[in-house]
Amino acid sequence: MLRTDEILSTIQMLHAEHLDVRTVTMGVNIQDCASADVEAMCRKLRHKLTSRASRLVETCDRVGGKYGLKVTNKRLAISPVAHLLSGHDLNAAVAVAKTLDQAAAEVRVDLIGGFSALVHKGISSGDKVVIDALPAVLSQTQRLCASVNAASRRAGINMDAVRLLGEQIKAIAEATADRQGFGAAKLVVFANIPEDNPFMAGAYLGDGEPEVVINVGVSGPGVVSSALKRRLELEPNLTLGELAEEIKLTAFRVTRAGELIGREVATELGIPFGIVDLSLAPTPEIGDSVGEILQLLGLDAIGAPGSTAAVALLNDAVKKGGAFASSSVGGLSGAFIPVSEDAALADAATRGHLTLEKLEAMTSVCSVGLDMIAIPGDTPAETIAAIMADELAIGVINNKTTAVRLIPVPGKKAGDRVDFGGLFGSAPVMPVRNPGASSRFVRFGGRIPAPIQSLSN
Amino acid sequence: MKTVDNRFKHAYVLNVMADDRPGIVASVTKAISRLEGNIDACSQTVLHGYFTLIMVVSFPRQLDTEDLLREVAGPPDKHSNFRVQLMPFHLPKASKEKYDSFVITAFGPDREGIVLRFSRVLADKGINIVDLFGDRTGEQFVLIGQLQVPKRWDIAMLQADLEQIGRESGYTVRLQHEDVFVATNQLRLPSQHKSLPVT
Numbered sequence: 001m002l003r004t005d006e007i008l009s010t011i012q013m014l015h016a017e018h019l020d021v022r023t024v025t026m027g028v029n030i031q032d033c034a035s036a037d038v039e040a041m042c043r044k045l046r047h048k049l050t051s052r053a054s055r056l057v058e059t060c061d062r063v064g065g066k067y068g069l070k071v072t073n074k075r076l077a078i079s080p081v082a083h084l085l086s087g088h089d090l091n092a093a094v095a096v097a098k099t100l101d102q103a104a105a106e107v108r109v110d111l112i113g114g115f116s117a118l119v120h121k122g123i124s125s126g127d128k129v130v131i132d133a134l135p136a137v138l139s140q141t142q143r144l145c146a147s148v149n150a151a152s153r154r155a156g157i158n159m160d161a162v163r164l165l166g167e168q169i170k171a172i173a174e175a176t177a178d179r180q181g182f183g184a185a186k187l188v189v190f191a192n193i194p195e196d197n198p199f200m201a202g203a204y205l206g207d208g209e210p211e212v213v214i215n216v217g218v219s220g221p222g223v224v225s226s227a228l229k230r231r232l233e234l235e236p237n238l239t240l241g242e243l244a245e246e247i248k249l250t251a252f253r254v255t256r257a258g259e260l261i262g263r264e265v266a267t268e269l270g271i272p273f274g275i276v277d278l279s280l281a282p283t284p285e286i287g288d289s290v291g292e293i294l295q296l297l298g299l300d301a302i303g304a305p306g307s308t309a310a311v312a313l314l315n316d317a318v319k320k321g322g323a324f325a326s327s328s329v330g331g332l333s334g335a336f337i338p339v340s341e342d343a344a345l346a347d348a349a350t351r352g353h354l355t356l357e358k359l360e361a362m363t364s365v366c367s368v369g370l371d372m373i374a375i376p377g378d379t380p381a382e383t384i385a386a387i388m389a390d391e392l393a394i395g396v397i398n399n400k401t402t403a404v405r406l407i408p409v410p411g412k413k414a415g416d417r418v419d420f421g422g423l424f425g426s427a428p429v430m431p432v433r434n435p436g437a438s439s440r441f442v443r444f445g446g447r448i449p450a451p452i453q454s455l456s457n
Numbered sequence: 458m459k460t461v462d463n464r465f466k467h468a469y470v471l472n473v474m475a476d477d478r479p480g481i482v483a484s485v486t487k488a489i490s491r492l493e494g495n496i497d498a499c500s501q502t503v504l505h506g507y508f509t510l511i512m513v514v515s516f517p518r519q520l521d522t523e524d525l526l527r528e529v530a531g532p533p534d535k536h537s538n539f540r541v542q543l544m545p546f547h548l549p550k551a552s553k554e555k556y557d558s559f560v561i562t563a564f565g566p567d568r569e570g571i572v573l574r575f576s577r578v579l580a581d582k583g584i585n586i587v588d589l590f591g592d593r594t595g596e597q598f599v600l601i602g603q604l605q606v607p608k609r610w611d612i613a614m615l616q617a618d619l620e621q622i623g624r625e626s627g628y629t630v631r632l633q634h635e636d637v638f639v640a641t642n643q644l645r646l647p648s649q650h651k652s653l654p655v656t
Contacts, residue, residue, distance in 0.1 A: 001587075001588055001603065002560065002588075002603060002635060002638050002639070002642070003642075004590045004601055006638055006642040006643075007560055007562065007601050007638050008562075008599075008601075009642070010637060010638045010641045010642065011562055011631070013641065014637075015631070062613070065612065065613055065616065066612055066633070066634045067633055067634050067636065067637040068631050068632075068633035068637065069633075069637060253641040253642070254641075256640040256641050256646060257637065257640060257641055259640070259646060260636060260637060260640040260646070260647070326646070
């Protein structure tokens with residue numbers, strides 16, 4: 001029999017503190033859709049996705065309803081489109097992208113990820129088509145998300161790809177200038193891309209994954225901050241160790257909720273369950289913010305000295321709670337710090353407390369990277385590439401995933417405001433220091449070699 | 458539901474209600490022990506200073522229930538309330554209907570007839586209440602029931618019905634499968650959802 005206090009605390013977590021299953025993401029391998037004929041390829045893709053995912057949304061809604069736990073987003077993640085596009089041209093890439101976009105709309109998922117290329121060591125012909133097509137694709141589709149892995153622990157950093165991507169990010173933003181460069185928010189550039197990540201925009205289905213799989217992303221910054229607030233009201237003199245313990249406990253409970261939903265959805269659809277990704281993914285809503293957790297941990301200004309240490313504590317406690325809750329934890333599993341999507345972080349950026357450089361430092365100890373950051377539209381492509389190179393280097397050297405999602409907003413300068421709407425939130429355009437001063441470095445190109453694995457200081 | 462495994466042939470259900478104080482369980486079990494009885498199952502709770510105990514006890518020989526009651530109740534005590542009830546125990550017939558375990562929670566302003574309103578709906582639908590908790594704090598009332606909901610009911614419809622009844626009385630009502638509470642509070646994940654082999 002359940003205890004009353006157990007029931008009440010779960011009710012509190014589910015209904016007063018914004019705990020939701022942020023996404024149930026169905027991974028689908030699309031390699032069997034390859035064809036020399038573009039029309040046939042698009043037909044196969046549409047058929048495969050609409051038949052595999054036809055019951056995804058209704059099943060998530062029904063299972064979520066049974067437990068009183070909302071599945072906020074249902075999404076698709078496919079194996080990298082680059083594998084299909086070898087030997088094809090840009091028009092084929094756009095046709096495939098539009099087909100994916102329509103298939104996603106047909107099965108009522110809000111996003112589909114996997115317009116992706118893995119180029120950490122070199123760029124194949126299919127990868128090149130994907131990268132070249134990004135401005136056209138991301139400006140002409142609504143639901144499609146793209147990702148490129150440009151660096152890895154074992155390969156180092158492909159600086160040729162990084163340079164190319166710097167140019168493409170600007171081109172994407174220009175192609176979606178009417179939406180404040182929003183197309184760039186649908187591209188993530190990774191080091192050590194996870195193969196089972198359910199969160200967008202970086203979700204794709206990696207090699208070694210099943211034909212079809214259910215991965216779940218659970219969030220809950222609101223649950224963590226409420227738990228901390230409650231504890232601190234009762235015992236204001238807690239130590240950081242005790243606060244970490246509270247975060248860990250909360251992470252355990254949140255992960256469990258996600259695994260429960262994920263497994264039942266997978267069982268009902270008759271496909272394997274993959275992983276639950278416990279990430280503190282904020283939304284612009286008040287009370288659903290990672291920044292607020294940092295404030296509770298004693299930082300009056302987010303970005304002040306101590307911010308990196310606080311994020312490290314938070315990220316590690318989240319991982320420990322998640323790992324104990326489930327043997328199927330995967331994906332990114334940590335704390336996200338997407339600036340525009342987190343009201344407290346956006347506010348700190350507006351006040352000038354939080355800078356690009358401090359964000360970079362914080363990402364060395366948390367998921368996932370420089371995320372949802374608006375920068376001046378006239379930032380040189382080489383400088384964007386260099387920012388990416390810095391972030392990817394953190395991932396490669398520290399053997400972790402890092403990523404970059406920058407939006408060079410056309411026509412805007414530092415201090416202006418952009419509003420992307422909905423979950424993407426709003427933020428100030430952050431200043432980029434020393435623009436143009438990295439051009440010579442980036443133009444060298446080639447590959448930054450893979451790091452030594454010993455002598456680890 | 459697990460059925461009771463009686464140790465001896467002659468089984469009774471024993472119910473004790475009393476002002477709560479230390480020693481009630483000791484005195485009740487001492488009486489049972491004296492009559493060579495065995496406790497097959499028991500559950501006890503204390504609510505706002507009142508003690509209640511329900512037990513299934515069995516004995517090797519037929520007892521005079523009056524004797525047993527006298528033995529358990531002991532000499533009359535003017536200073537504290539102590540009531541004992543006893544009836545023969547029969548294994549309940551197992552219902553053929555399959556059910557799922559759900560939890561209903563209702564929060565709202567305390568007023569007359571709230572528990573009646575919800576329990577009547579549940580009764581009409583053949584939903585059994587296996588545990589009930591209610592508490593009034595200030596003007597607010599919270600009601601939590603653990604339920605056995607026959608599988609024939611459409612959960613979404615049932616939820617909508619209960620929520621509607623709640624709204625009419627200013628109550629927030631939720632009906633949720635118990636596994637969400639198990640998963641988020643207990644160390645083991647509910648095991649009924651086996652994952653499929655990886656293909």
